[in-house]
Amino acid sequence: MIEIIHLKIIREIDKQKSMTAAAKTLCLTQPALSHSIKKLEQMFNIHIWEKKGRYLEFTPAGQHLLSLANRILPQIEYSEDYLKKYAHGDMGSLRIGMECHPCYQWLLKVISPYLKEWPGIDVDVKQKFKFGGIGALFNYEIDILITPDPLLKAGLCFEPVFNYEQVLVVPHNHPFRSLPYIKASQMASETLISYPVETNRLDIYSMFLTPHNISPKQHKIIESTDIILQMVENGRGVTALPHWFVEENKKRFNIASVRLGKHGIAKKLFIGIRKSDQQIKYLKAFIALSKKISFSFSTK
Amino acid sequence: MIEIIHLKIIREIDKQKSMTAAAKTLCLTQPALSHSIKKLEQMFNIHIWEKKGRYLEFTPAGQHLLSLANRILPQIEYSEDYLKKYAHGDMGSLRIGMECHPCYQWLLKVISPYLKEWPGIDVDVKQKFKFGGIGALFNYEIDILITPDPLLKAGLCFEPVFNYEQVLVVPHNHPFRSLPYIKASQMASETLISYPVETNRLDIYSMFLTPHNISPKQHKIIESTDIILQMVENGRGVTALPHWFVEENKKRFNIASVRLGKHGIAKKLFIGIRKSDQQIKYLKAFIALSKKISFSFSTK
């Protein structure tokens, strides 16, 4: 029988590239690992690694087990954590996945009252996923996914929580400022600043520039929203952000917003959860609260 | 530490609703299970179940572990199987998921030469998924998904393998037979026969009837393709199937096909795999073979 310890050993040896080192972090001795894996090998009549010089190299069977370990151990470890918290009186934990960079500010506005309403729930926000947000939901890496791209498929369910318009952000003295909207062609002479995401995942490309076959003069990549806004403020380029977000930051930065195209870019934010979690109270409460906060957002 | 055996015990008790019964199937005694779980409870300072009358009832913590067990054990068990086969000289296994009922015939045409080309690979075909085909891919329940609905998201990749037209199948003496195509309204007086799938997943509804707000006179549900075709042959109704499939079965059944709408219903079949599996040779070979077979299909 494959045991958790086997998977832990395999994962750790892959990480450390050495059995002796792995033994140390697992609080065991090197022969313990050696015997343990030997037993597994004999049970299935396979080899898990070969000695390549001083060190070990996984066989295909070993790689298979490594992939199993990387898939399964995080789930076990999360459950162990969860049970510990449960014993401490905490009643659950909410792992939120975000697939929408600038919506972080919106999320903060939801989380703050949520933490007050649900003192027993631990909240964690993740933004990087090996297999994408949908994969993270399926794999139980997160419990809630916030995304503009819902997936209406068996096993998950998505609810719209927030409508907003994606607009172009320009410095206060920019000629675009007085226009009711800009055309795609007008972007050809601008420097566009964005988050480090593939262009086909940026709305300003997929819903505005690409359909008109236009590219900006230059495309700069910056990670932090604050730095992006400072750059815009200083005339170093323009960027695309949610309208409400620009409004919220007009006090901090000398910026203005312009509609993208005659009808603007309308966006919808969704919250996705696993169908099997639909009945969990503190999850339902988060979705309800999101909608409430978003409503006050869009009407102000 | 949570152990595999804990999860097995919890799953088995949930299944059998009795510890004594669970002990029997696990080839252990009842006190063994009791002690084992007691140890886990003490480790985390939780309760996993409560005695309700003679039997046990899971606490929320127990339910959490049950959900973990149902998620993880199938993966472990698959790996154990996989390793056993690996030892026997089999080099891998290919679990195919199908989200397209009538494509089964097409699949058979691909699998047959594949088995000859890759004698070391075990092939299995699954058609029911708790969390949908996409979920099954993410959860490692299957390795390949055959579906008309690709999902262009991180973690998975889809490739088109086959184009075909979905047509209406009618008996040889049906008045539609001589028409170049039929309009949606003409379906209002027909009996439609289909597989037992929600109507919004049937192309004839989603791409033909529903947009024109038409319903057939009657909708009969039948599981087996052969029976459906016999019914059609005998004038009991009409059905929608891939064009190539109708052509293949004209010898066996006295049927004919008619285009659905002026431009017909064009369908594309995709094969989806996990990105992390992209380099696996016997998987790539399956996709390549699918395309090759499909090509000879569409050109004959």
Next chain:
DNA sequence: GAAATAAAATGATATAAATTCATTTATCTA
């Protein structure tokens, strides 16, 4: 409502497994 039945919990003992220590084998390095 007492006796019989059924199921799970408990405790002591026996059994089995995992871990360590001491040592060997193999490889690399200076």
Next chain:
DNA sequence: TAGATAAATGAATTTATATCATTTTATTTC
């Protein structure tokens, strides 16, 4: 080639697990 580093092996010890016998608790049944 000596010295150092890493993994494998074997025997002994420690630790964990399973069983048996028994008790506790609840449910039938008469």
